Amino acid sequence: MKDYSNFFNNVYEVVRNIPIGRVTSYGSIAKFLGVARSARMVGWAMNQAHILEDVPAHRVVNRNGRLTGKAHFAEINQMQKLLEKEGIKIENDEVVDFEKHFWDPSIELGFD
DNA sequence: CGATTGACCGAAG
DNA sequence: CCTTCGGCCAATC
Numbered sequence: 619m620k621d622y623s624n625f626f627n628n629v630y631e632v633v634r635n636i637p638i639g640r641v642t643s644y645g646s647i648a649k650f651l652g653v654a655r656s657a658r659m660v661g662w663a664m665n666q667a668h669i670l671e672d673v674p675a676h677r678v679v680n681r682n683g684r685l686t687g688k689a690h691f692a693e694i695n696q697m698q699k700l701l702e703k704e705g706i707k708i709e710n711d712e713v714v715d716f717e718k719h720f721w722d723p724s725i726e727l728g729f730d
Numbered sequence: 731c732g733a734t735t736g737a738c739c740g741a742a743g
Numbered sequence: 744c745c746t747t748c749g750g751c752c753a754a755t756c
Contacts (some may be wrong), residue, residue: 625751625755627751644738656751657738664737680738687737 625651629663630670632723636677639705640721641713643681650723665690676700683716 628651636642644660653659660678664687667673676697680686688697688711698708708713 645740648738653751655739656753658736658750659738659752661737662753667737675737678737681740685737690737 625653625659626663627667628674629660630667631669633664633674633678634672635723636674636721639718639719641677641679641683641706642721642723643679643683644720645681646724648679651707661687664675674700677704677721679713679716683720685711685713685715 624690629647632642632647632650643657644664645657645658648654648657648660653669664673664678667675668690675687676691678687685697685701685708688694691697693699700712701708706719713719
């Protein structure tokens with residue numbers, strides 16, 4: 619049973635729970651929610667996220683650590699700017715030491 | 731309502 | 744390194 623109506627809601631909730639100075643990937647979120655093959659839906663969720671306020675979409679990148687969604691922000695450098703502000707270095711639109719800053723919801727949040 | 735697109739992922743060549 | 748393909752599903756045209 620998969621409540622896709624709640625799926626988007628869950629995505630936003632997970633993203634909100636991303637600690638400062640950490641980043642995660644769309645796939646990891648999707649996997650955490652049990653829809654590993656629907657990572658694109660996470661992307662769509664992010665697309666809708668811009669209407670929300672507590673959704674730090676800048677902390678969500680693709681599995682390469684690349685800022686694929688930067689073009690969707692109000693300003694192109696907004697995403698990189700926010701990340702660098704949190705102590706994450708960006709180089710060539712990619713997160714430096716991505717693995718080091720990577721935050722896996724399935725590990726950090728985990729299930730009870 | 732059919733076809734296309736998309737802030738993805740992974741595998742294959 | 745790059746391109747192509749299959750998969751998944753909502754939103755858009």
